[in-house]
Amino acid sequence: MKKPxxxxxxxxxxxxxxxxxxxxxxxxxxxxxxxxxxxxxxxVSALMTAEANGLLEETRFEMDKSNNLKIxxxxxxxxxxIINKYIKD
Amino acid sequence: MEGSKDITNLAAIQTKKKLSEEFFKKGVLIALFxxxxxxxYSAFLTLGMxxxxxxxxxxxxxxxxxxxTITYLLGSLGGAxxxxxxxxxxxxxxxxxxxxxxxxxxxxxxxxxxxxLAALVGGPIATTAYVIGIQMAGSMVIPITALCPAIxxxxxxxxxxxxxxxxxxxxxxxxxxxxxLIGSTSIGEDAxxxxxxxxxxxxxxxxxxxxxxxxxxxxxxxxxxxIGIAIRQTTSGLANLLILLPxxxxxxxxxxxxxxxxxxxxxxGPAMIWFVLSGLCAFVSFMTWYKGNSMCGTALGMxxxxxxxxxxxxxxxxxxxxxxxMEGWTIPPIGWIAAILMMFGILLIAMNPLDLFRKKEVx
Numbered sequence: 001m002k003k004p005x006x007x008x009x010x011x012x013x014x015x016x017x018x019x020x021x022x023x024x025x026x027x028x029x030x031x032x033x034x035x036x037x038x039x040x041x042x043x044v045s046a047l048m049t050a051e052a053n054g055l056l057e058e059t060r061f062e063m064d065k066s067n068n069l070k071i072x073x074x075x076x077x078x079x080x081x082i083i084n085k086y087i088k089d
Numbered sequence: 090m091e092g093s094k095d096i097t098n099l100a101a102i103q104t105k106k107k108l109s110e111e112f113f114k115k116g117v118l119i120a121l122f123x124x125x126x127x128x129x130y131s132a133f134l135t136l137g138m139x140x141x142x143x144x145x146x147x148x149x150x151x152x153x154x155x156x157x158t159i160t161y162l163l164g165s166l167g168g169a170x171x172x173x174x175x176x177x178x179x180x181x182x183x184x185x186x187x188x189x190x191x192x193x194x195x196x197x198x199x200x201x202x203x204x205x206l207a208a209l210v211g212g213p214i215a216t217t218a219y220v221i222g223i224q225m226a227g228s229m230v231i232p233i234t235a236l237c238p239a240i241x242x243x244x245x246x247x248x249x250x251x252x253x254x255x256x257x258x259x260x261x262x263x264x265x266x267x268x269x270l271i272g273s274t275s276i277g278e279d280a281x282x283x284x285x286x287x288x289x290x291x292x293x294x295x296x297x298x299x300x301x302x303x304x305x306x307x308x309x310x311x312x313x314x315x316i317g318i319a320i321r322q323t324t325s326g327l328a329n330l331l332i333l334l335p336x337x338x339x340x341x342x343x344x345x346x347x348x349x350x351x352x353x354x355x356x357x358g359p360a361m362i363w364f365v366l367s368g369l370c371a372f373v374s375f376m377t378w379y380k381g382n383s384m385c386g387t388a389l390g391m392x393x394x395x396x397x398x399x400x401x402x403x404x405x406x407x408x409x410x411x412x413x414x415m416e417g418w419t420i421p422p423i424g425w426i427a428a429i430l431m432m433f434g435i436l437l438i439a440m441n442p443l444d445l446f447r448k449k450e451v452x
Contacts, residue, residue: 004191006313007198036187037313046313048112049383053249053310061105069104086199086311 005035007087009046010055013075014083018059020070021047047073055079113385117439120381120393123374128400130171130370132408137363138167139409142353155341162337162347164220165213169329170354170361172212174368175375176322182372183319192316200311203304204320211301212325213333219294226287233291235268235398238391240299241306245387249307256437257388263434268398270427302391306382314383318376389438396435399428 003011008031009024019027021043032038050056056073064070075083138147145151146163154163183189195201219234239261245251309317330351338347355361374397382390402420410418436442 002194004195004198004313004316006191006311006316007195007200010311034187045112048109049310052112052116052384052386053307055310061101063101063104067100069101069108071105071108083311088199 116384215297222291260437
């Protein structure tokens with residue numbers, strides 16, 4: 001069964017080493033392409049909220065060629081454990 | 090080449106710093122907005138409960154309702170009508186933003202069930218405890234419920250290991266004191282026999298709201314806040330209508346009575362206009378409460394939301410006192426002083442006020 005978008009975003013981080021908002025959008029576009037909330041602004045906000053609540057951790061940041069800030073996150077051990085505990089596959 | 094890389098890095102650091110600061114400020118503003126809309130929701134709800142069929146129930150009482158029915162059943166019915174309107178608003182917004190499917194899918198998941206539990210604890214259970222507390226101990230219980238931000242912050246420290254240092258504790262204490270001062274203005278000279286038990290029951294309400302703010306705020310880091318609030322208001326509305334009202338009806342002597350009163354309340358056009366507005370404000374208020382808590386932490390989020398203890402009487406004064414000319418809604422001077430005190434408390438939780446002066450020195 002298809003997961004709610006926010007769950008899919010968090011789950012994605014348990015399967016990759018690190019990712020930024022653009023990576024998330026690219027990875028989920030196939031399944032959630034028709035979702036209004038799958039846009040850069042909303043995904044960045046979801047990632048920062050997850051970070052503020054200790055689910056994700058920032059790894060690095062950089063400016064891309066278009067001068068947009070890209071922040072990379074990863075789910076650390078504890079964060080991944082919480083995500084997997086509450087959001088089942 | 091090396092120089093341009095440094096400039097790029099510097100730009101990235103500055104942009105990142107700005108983004109983090111804006112996110113924090115946005116969280117605080119959202120949480121403050123939740124307090125303001127809570128005040129508006131309270132005022133519209135209070136006004137709605139003076140219009141249409143409610144004006145008879147609370148006035149001439151031609152339906153000959155008992156004192157128990159008027160106190161408990163009508164109080165609960167007001168909450169049920171408001172939460173039902175609010176749930177409808179929440180679902181309309183979720184559908185408009187393409188989130189209705191996710192709302193249904195979230196219900197039967199662990200975070201969804203936790204959100205339902207938080208809604209039940211903070212909705213019907215805490216609200217009923219509050220109403221019963223008032224009935225048993227009089228208006229003395231109102232300031233007791235002002236403890237909910239402190240309870241939320243402590244629970245967030247224990248359950249989710251959120252930050253809570255001495256400065257934040259002091260700020261929370263100032264906010265609780267300010268809410269206590271505002272609430273104390275409504276304390277009457279009543280000192281009923283059941284006062285201690287009533288206060289203990291009112292403490293359950295403070296505990297329930299603290300639990301809700303802390304757990305649902307954390308839940309919003311997993312669940313979209315618009316979906317979270319749709320779950321909250323649907324749960325609360327249904328639990329009030331289908332569980333609480335029949336229980337109060339049975340206690341009043343007839344389950345059918347609660348159903349009859351609910352039908353009359355929903356059919357009362359002049360009152361429903363205000364309930365539709367109070368439902369909209371409740372939807373916005375709870376959604377921004379959860380979102381603010383998840384963005385800036387429970388301690389600060391709940392302190393910002395607690396400004397409702399000022400905004401509630403303020404909007405009642407404007408709406409019922411100034412616009413509708415009803416007497417007894419003026420805010421006493423202590424209310425204004427407490428509002429300023431509360432702002433200082435919030436500032437203290439959010440930051441060290443001395444930093445404001447230090448920044449000036451650097452400049």
